[in-house]
Amino acid sequence: MSRKYTFVKLARKSGRPDPAWYLKLDSREAAIERFEDVEAEKIAKGVWEFAHSREFGYATGRNNFNDHVRSKIGYLAYMKAMTTTRDDYTILHIGHDLEQAWIGPRLKYIEKYGAIYVNKAGGWMTLIDGLYTVLAQTDSEKWPEYVKSDIHVSRWPGGTHFYAKVGDQDVVVDGKEKWDTWDEAQAAADKYFAVLQA
Numbered sequence: 007m008s009r010k011y012t013f014v015k016l017a018r019k020s021g022r023p024d025p026a027w028y029l030k031l032d033s034r035e036a037a038i039e040r041f042e043d044v045e046a047e048k049i050a051k052g053v054w055e056f057a058h059s060r061e062f063g064y065a066t067g068r069n070n071f072n073d074h075v076r077s078k079i080g081y082l083a084y085m086k087a088m089t090t091t092r093d094d095y096t097i098l099h100i101g102h103d104l105e106q107a108w109i110g111p112r113l114k115y116i117e118k119y120g121a122i123y124v125n126k127a128g129g130w131m132t133l134i135d136g137l138y139t140v141l142a143q144t145d146s147e148k149w150p151e152y153v154k155s156d157i158h159v160s161r162w163p164g165g166t167h168f169y170a171k172v173g174d175q176d177v178v179v180d181g182k183e184k185w186d187t188w189d190e191a192q193a194a195a196d197k198y199f200a201v202l203q204a
Contacts, residue, residue, distance in 0.1 A: 009039065013150050014123065015142040015202055016133075027150050028123035030143075037112050037122070045108055045128070052079025053101045056087070079104065141201050144175050152202050159191045170195035172202060 012030040031037045056062050056075055061084040063071040075081050086100045112130065115122050119132040126149055144150055156173040167184035168191035170177035177183065177191075177198040185191040 010145045010147055011036070011040070013144050013146055014140045016123070016138040017141045019137050019139070026125050028125055029149075030121050030123055031112070031116060032121035034113055034116065037109065037116055040124070041105075041109050046105065049079055049101060049104050049108065052077050052081075053083045053097060053104065055080035056083035056100070057097050059084070062087070142175065142198070144173070150202070152199065154199065157192075157195045157199055159188055159195060161188075170198070172199050175202075 012032075013027045014030050015027055029040070031040060055077055058071060059073055059075045059080065060069075060071050061075050063069045065084065065087045075084055082104060083100050086103055087095065090099075092099075112122055115130075115132055119134055122130045122132055124130040150173070152173050158171045159168055160171075161168045167186065168188050169184055170191045172195060175198075177195045179194040179197055182194070185194060
């Protein structure tokens with residue numbers, strides 16, 4: 007990823023936290039950049055795999071390839087090739103069609119719902135009908151993964167309140183972001199950290 011993205015931690019309406027961080031894509035530009043940074047390379051590798059496979063040989067009448075397609079995208083490329091009715095359908099058409107199949111629905115849902123939320127494996131959803139609420143949010147170039155040593159409690163010199171952070175995130179628990187004692191701030195940070203890890 008070449009820019010900072012917004013990542014969110016969600017909870018289901020029932021209050022149960024979702025175990026994953028989600029990448030929030032809320033603009034056409036963010037979705038296209040994400041595609042170019044991550045997904046385009048996966049599609050190119052899958053199409054290349056197909057173009058050098060036994061399945062490609064089967065589809066084109068050339069039988070000089072040894073390896074079978076192993077990736078999901080390679081298999082999708084094979085399925086595209088086998089289901090087309092066009093005589094002039096080339097490997098470039100396959101790559102283009104797979105790219106459009108990836109980006110098209112995502113752009114449509116961003117336009118319709120304002121954002122989509124993508125998990126680390128590439129699956130995505132919208133937050134329609136209030137089924138989820140946002141528990142935590144951070145801006146980062148990479149997927150958030152926090153460890154216990156990322157918790158920091160501090161106080162300004164001469165200050166009376168304590169503040170807590172987990173990584174680069176300010177701890178806010180029940181609308182509160184400062185505490186009277188170090189122990190209270192640490193307890194809040196531990197609670198916040200548990201939500202991030204859930």
